[in-house]
Amino acid sequence: MYFGAQISLYPMTDNFVGVIMSALGAxxxxxxxxxxxxxxxxxxxxxxxEAVIPAMRDMFVAAAKTGVHxxxxxxxxxxxxxxxxxxxxxxxxxxxxxxxxxxRQAHALQAVLQAPDLACxxxxxxxxxxxxxxxxxxxxxxxxxFLKQSGVLDRPKxxxxxLGGDAGAVLAALEAAICSFGPPQGHVTIDLTASAxxxxxx
Amino acid sequence: MYFGAQISLYPMTDNFVGVIMSALGAxxxxxxxxxxxxxxxxxxxxxxxEAVIPAMRDMFVAAAKTGVHxxxxxxxxxxxxxxxxxxxxxxxxxxxxxxxxxxRQAHALQAVLQAPDLACxxxxxxxxxxxxxxxxxxxxxxxxxFLKQSGVLDRPKxxxxxLGGDAGAVLAALEAAICSFGPPQGHVTIDLTASAxxxxxx
Numbered sequence: 001m002y003f004g005a006q007i008s009l010y011p012m013t014d015n016f017v018g019v020i021m022s023a024l025g026a027x028x029x030x031x032x033x034x035x036x037x038x039x040x041x042x043x044x045x046x047x048x049x050e051a052v053i054p055a056m057r058d059m060f061v062a063a064a065k066t067g068v069h070x071x072x073x074x075x076x077x078x079x080x081x082x083x084x085x086x087x088x089x090x091x092x093x094x095x096x097x098x099x100x101x102x103x104r105q106a107h108a109l110q111a112v113l114q115a116p117d118l119a120c121x122x123x124x125x126x127x128x129x130x131x132x133x134x135x136x137x138x139x140x141x142x143x144x145x146f147l148k149q150s151g152v153l154d155r156p157k158x159x160x161x162x163l164g165g166d167a168g169a170v171l172a173a174l175e176a177a178i179c180s181f182g183p184p185q186g187h188v189t190i191d192l193t194a195s196a197x198x199x200x201x202x
Numbered sequence: 203m204y205f206g207a208q209i210s211l212y213p214m215t216d217n218f219v220g221v222i223m224s225a226l227g228a229x230x231x232x233x234x235x236x237x238x239x240x241x242x243x244x245x246x247x248x249x250x251x252e253a254v255i256p257a258m259r260d261m262f263v264a265a266a267k268t269g270v271h272x273x274x275x276x277x278x279x280x281x282x283x284x285x286x287x288x289x290x291x292x293x294x295x296x297x298x299x300x301x302x303x304x305x306r307q308a309h310a311l312q313a314v315l316q317a318p319d320l321a322c323x324x325x326x327x328x329x330x331x332x333x334x335x336x337x338x339x340x341x342x343x344x345x346x347x348f349l350k351q352s353g354v355l356d357r358p359k360x361x362x363x364x365l366g367g368d369a370g371a372v373l374a375a376l377e378a379a380i381c382s383f384g385p386p387q388g389h390v391t392i393d394l395t396a397s398a399x400x401x402x403x404x
Binding site: 039044075081132158198 | 207218241243271273275285325334338342359362364391395401402
């Protein structure tokens with residue numbers, strides 16, 4: 001299994017370099033669990049979902065708490081056939097056979113309920129892509145049904161689903177979305193945009 | 203067929219609202235061909251690929267030419283089974299049966315060769331997702347082979363492919379990527395990040 005993300009943080013301020021450099025400190029507690037590589041376009045995080053997703057969450061929350069309008073763009077991927085196996089990515093969330101949909105939805109809801117409250121309101125939109133199967137829309141609709149119960153669903157948009165709420169709950173929902181829908185060994189990705197402190201009315 | 207994109211422009215400056223509002227003017231020549239809707243997270247463009255992709259290109263180039271570091275994030279989608287048919291999106295690029303791969307690659311290369319020179323150097327990375335088939339990686343590798351000939355391939359990265367060059371050629375390559383790989387009536391998406399004027403060394 002290979003799990004990871006390419007993430008980019010965009011602070012809309014003249015001091016964007018300072019905000020980014022400071023927010024990168026939030027990755028420090030995760031450095032032992034993750035492979036981290038940065039270039040001018042994005043930062044790669046490779047490891048288990050239970051480290052990759054909280055790491056990107058904490059980095060984004062650190063930037064959002066400066067009060068500056070900032071966004072996070074992420075390409076999250078698991079099981080890409082073009083990537084090698086990496087035992088660093090092994091996770092109980094991606095183990096075993098495909099459980100019945102209702103069981104996976106209940107597990108996903110539990111994860112959102114147990115998410116920490118980070119006192120950081122965000123908006124987000126994401127697309128979930130399940131490759132290599134001819135029933136990919138069933139899995140996507142199954143994920144949307146879970147989100148309807150989760151408390152973080154805002155509304156559907158063309159090509160994506162909009163979420164809103166505390167960063168703890170929203171990122172827990174996204175971690176559940178990519179781990180619980182599509183086969184555990186399948187190729188599943190998320191295209192994510194998250195935003196904090198936007199001055200634009202919704 | 204349904205074709206469109208959710209696009210977001212991020213200028214890294216205190217004056218981000220001014221840069222965005224000014225760049226939106228670049229969409230004006232395309233307004234008759236496109237459905238355009240904006241909220242605080244993104245702008246939706248719906249129409250044929252030959253209008254959607256140049257519209258997002260021109261908006262990004264307008265922002266980049268201010269000299270400010272700015273990025274464009276886009277979720278580009280065609281044939282999503284969850285979207286209605288919209289004749290506004292009809293395109294000769296998405297018509298007819300699936301041609302042999304070599305023919306599609308040659309057509310894609312022609313499109314890049316004929317792209318306008320916009321005197322705007324950009325970097326980009328993207329992921330191409332082909333849903334609903336069990337040979338999605340063949341189409342993705344077919345696209346990468348086309349890019350190797352295109353002059354805009356920079357290097358592979360985990361989960362995505364990095365491009366670089368003039369915005370005219372790079373966006374032409376992306377339009378060819380989403381139109382020419384995967385079945386013409388299939389569900390195909392691109393997750394795109396583009397960047398201009400970054401102060402960060404590569």
